[in-house]
Amino acid sequence: MGYLLSKENFSKIGEFIYRKSGIYLEEEKHFDKLAKFVDSRAKALGIDNFRKYFFKLRFEDKEGEEFQELMNAITVNETYFFREKDQFEVLVNSILPELHKRLPASKPIRILSSPCSTGEEPYSIILHIVEEGKVVEERDIEVVGIDIDSSVIEKAKIAKYSDRAIHAIPKNILKKWFVKKKIGYQLGDDLNGTVDFQVANVFDKTQMRNLGKFDVIFSRNMLIYFDDASRKEVAMTFYDMLNPGGYVLLGHAEYMSRIVSVFKARKIDKTLIYQK
Numbered sequence: 001m002g003y004l005l006s007k008e009n010f011s012k013i014g015e016f017i018y019r020k021s022g023i024y025l026e027e028e029k030h031f032d033k034l035a036k037f038v039d040s041r042a043k044a045l046g047i048d049n050f051r052k053y054f055f056k057l058r059f060e061d062k063e064g065e066e067f068q069e070l071m072n073a074i075t076v077n078e079t080y081f082f083r084e085k086d087q088f089e090v091l092v093n094s095i096l097p098e099l100h101k102r103l104p105a106s107k108p109i110r111i112l113s114s115p116c117s118t119g120e121e122p123y124s125i126i127l128h129i130v131e132e133g134k135v136v137e138e139r140d141i142e143v144v145g146i147d148i149d150s151s152v153i154e155k156a157k158i159a160k161y162s163d164r165a166i167h168a169i170p171k172n173i174l175k176k177w178f179v180k181k182k183i184g185y186q187l188g189d190d191l192n193g194t195v196d197f198q199v200a201n202v203f204d205k206t207q208m209r210n211l212g213k214f215d216v217i218f219s220r221n222m223l224i225y226f227d228d229a230s231r232k233e234v235a236m237t238f239y240d241m242l243n244p245g246g247y248v249l250l251g252h253a254e255y256m257s258r259i260v261s262v263f264k265a266r267k268i269d270k271t272l273i274y275q276k
Helices: 007-021 027-045 050-060 065-074 086-102 120-132 150-158 171-177 205-210 228-241
Strands: 109-113 141-147 178-180 185-187 195-199 214-219 242-250 264-268 271-275
Touching: 007 027, 007 050, 007 065, 027 050, 027 065, 050 065, 065 150, 086 109, 086 120, 086 214, 086 242, 086 271, 109 120, 120 141, 120 171, 120 195, 120 214, 141 150, 150 195, 171 178, 205 228, 214 228, 228 242
Parallel strands: 109 141, 109 214, 141 195, 214 242
Antiparallel strands: 178 185, 242 271, 264 271
């Protein structure tokens, strides 16, 4: 017995996903995964063909719940603490002191992690900030984590992690801020809840605007999943969300200068960052 999703209809739902999320799905890589998802959702909804499911997704999904189910199924959330840790070191050693010196004393420094997955990146930011200890003693720092996948946001709020997720954290820091469980580790009460986690789609202008302005945006290894047009759109969204003089940090394989020319590239040590 075959899938409800045909190769012809894959292009239809793929185009719909692209328009809504900027994510481009290749048939060779993603057909089976998407087809299995459509079958499982159709069964759960009492639908017996793709046309009915696609109609529901496009026209009856007023609250976006079905699209959220779809996004949760196709997004990749592979990460771990202290990944590409040189960027966190540049943040606490160079960027935060500069912002602290430049900004009015009453203004908090705001940092966005997009996408934040299950919380490893924003909590890595928090860990570096509290371990450095200087700027955070004198100024409020707000960290916001967003992801299009609602299931990973719920896991991020719980802040329980596998041995693999914490493998790169130095033992003294792990012991200081985490609690060992029978399986994995739980972020301690002192830090649990220090990140504001929210479900948001970077292509939803209203959602992004409602997050407010930021001084630093971490967006690592997300743009590689988009095509050129989508990358440019997201880059300009980040530009608009940054306060004057704010920074964007991308993954090591991503280069803002190849996407848009509005940012000024700076190199600190061996780390490339982009300034508004």
